[in-house]
Amino acid sequence: MADVGVRPARLEDAATIADIQVRAWRTGYAGVVPTPALAAMTGAEAQAVWQERWAEAVTAPPSPRHRLLVAVQRHTMEHDTVVGFAAHAPAADADCDPATTAELLTLLVDPMVGRAGHGSRLLAATVDLLREDGVSKLITWVFPADRAMRGFLEPAGWAEDGAKRQLDLGEPVSMIRLHTDIGTDDE
Numbered sequence: 001m002a003d004v005g006v007r008p009a010r011l012e013d014a015a016t017i018a019d020i021q022v023r024a025w026r027t028g029y030a031g032v033v034p035t036p037a038l039a040a041m042t043g044a045e046a047q048a049v050w051q052e053r054w055a056e057a058v059t060a061p062p063s064p065r066h067r068l069l070v071a072v073q074r075h076t077m078e079h080d081t082v083v084g085f086a087a088h089a090p091a092a093d094a095d096c097d098p099a100t101t102a103e104l105l106t107l108l109v110d111p112m113v114g115r116a117g118h119g120s121r122l123l124a125a126t127v128d129l130l131r132e133d134g135v136s137k138l139i140t141w142v143f144p145a146d147r148a149m150r151g152f153l154e155p156a157g158w159a160e161d162g163a164k165r166q167l168d169l170g171e172p173v174s175m176i177r178l179h180t181d182i183g184t185d186d187e
Helices: 011-028 035-042 044-059 118-132 147-156
Strands: 003-008 067-074 080-090 101-109 137-142 159-168 172-181
Touching (some): 003 118, 011 035, 011 044, 011 067, 011 080, 011 101, 044 067, 067 118, 080 118, 101 118, 118 137, 137 147, 147 172
Parallel strands (some): 101 137
Antiparallel strands (some): 003 067, 067 080, 080 101
């Protein structure tokens, strides 16, 4: 079994993160997001933009509470391979207190290594960091038809909180907000 873990993202990870994002979206969002929108979001030009954005997330995050983590498989002490990533930030929704509520902006694992525990490790590391920050509630936005993400989060204690939004992706696409309590028992 490979040595696995989670660490903060580094600048040199940005291209791999963008590649994983594009491949995971192509796999996971087919039939969920309109085909033309998905093609635009995952084409070569878009991938270059994503790489720039992830590089900026590492080098110039908007705040110390904006974090980008990567799941890795270690081959040697000096070499590892990024196999997934998660990003979180203070919640920006008007009905959330950013001091106590954070948003899981994304959590994606390379489809080539799915179901190996990388998503669970990323989520656990995210929760650990947020608890250190005093956060007690975590939210995320998902497509109702994204059975994979919902099937990952809901058994872990996430549930719909009633908030909804529409994205214009050439046609309206609904999203729902999920939430979970991450407060510690000793609070």
